[in-house]
Amino acid sequence: MKRSEPLSESYYYILLCLAKGANHGYGIMQMTQRLSGGDVIIGSGTMYGAVSNMMKKGWIQEILVENPGQERRRLYQLTDDGLAALETEIARLRRMLANAEEV
Amino acid sequence: MEEQQKKVKNNYQSTEELLRALDQASAEGWQLVKIGSRIHYEWNPSVRYRYQMDYRNVDDLDRYLELFREQGWEQVCAVVSGRYFRKRWDPSLPEEAYEIFTDPESRQQFRRRLSKGALFCCILYALNVVLCGFILLKHYSTSNLCRALCWAFGSAVWGWRVWNTRHPDPARKIGPVWRFMLVLLALALIAGMFWG
Numbered sequence: 001m002k003r004s005e006p007l008s009e010s011y012y013y014i015l016l017c018l019a020k021g022a023n024h025g026y027g028i029m030q031m032t033q034r035l036s037g038g039d040v041i042i043g044s045g046t047m048y049g050a051v052s053n054m055m056k057k058g059w060i061q062e063i064l065v066e067n068p069g070q071e072r073r074r075l076y077q078l079t080d081d082g083l084a085a086l087e088t089e090i091a092r093l094r095r096m097l098a099n100a101e102e103v
Numbered sequence: 104m105e106e107q108q109k110k111v112k113n114n115y116q117s118t119e120e121l122l123r124a125l126d127q128a129s130a131e132g133w134q135l136v137k138i139g140s141r142i143h144y145e146w147n148p149s150v151r152y153r154y155q156m157d158y159r160n161v162d163d164l165d166r167y168l169e170l171f172r173e174q175g176w177e178q179v180c181a182v183v184s185g186r187y188f189r190k191r192w193d194p195s196l197p198e199e200a201y202e203i204f205t206d207p208e209s210r211q212q213f214r215r216r217l218s219k220g221a222l223f224c225c226i227l228y229a230l231n232v233v234l235c236g237f238i239l240l241k242h243y244s245t246s247n248l249c250r251a252l253c254w255a256f257g258s259a260v261w262g263w264r265v266w267n268t269r270h271p272d273p274a275r276k277i278g279p280v281w282r283f284m285l286v287l288l289a290l291a292l293i294a295g296m297f298w299g
Contacts, residue, residue: 008206008208009206010205010206010208010209024173025169025170025173025174026173026174029173029174040205041199041200041202041205042205042206043174043199043202043203043204043205043209044170044171044173044174044176044188044203045155045157045203045204045209045213046203046204046205046206046209047170048161048166048167048170048171049159049209049212050209051166051170052162052163062166074166074169
């Protein structure tokens, strides 16, 4: 089996934040900060690069939500491939943690 | 009140140095309007901004600007593939809130994009060195030697720019004496091409 590349911290948190449902860029940024206890911050430049790359890979997709009388919102949603990438990464992290506990 | 503006020569050696100068100018009341070979400021001491710059070809400008807007960044001006952003300074925010690249991977990618133009020039100049080297082997003259050295000098200068962009260090700076010596050397080589 081909070994997949480990995800960067930003990619991992973006996928993790979308696992519970679609979210917008700012929502992802806030949730990442909350989950990591403020250790991980995803700046706009990093977010754009990561989101664009993951859209190209087919891991996330964009949904435009029209709310009458409100500004159009752009949400991001995890795809099946994105969920698979996230699960692979979680399994990798679990294995590494188990290895650390063994030693 | 009469609007006040000023223009300052843009001779900063790195993007980091330029951004520090923009932050400093904003703290003193001068706000960026546009950047070219000169930096245009307007006087507005009622606000203070922090500045950042991104350099990339954007596939979807709406999505790109929205991701910046969501975090409080506003585009000030655009140059070639670069865009300058500003965010209102808030003393209660941590320093990280003013970063747009927040992981090592995206920072490295940004520096690579930023140094692409300089790398292209460095390679182009190096190819000319090789070409001049061949000519020099066939027809040796001081003029041809100076021509080859001139391209080599140019290639080294662009190479230094690539290195400095990819591995920024605020302590690394070419002082005025060194600059003067380098300009003298370049002029001597150019003169040698014509009078050698």
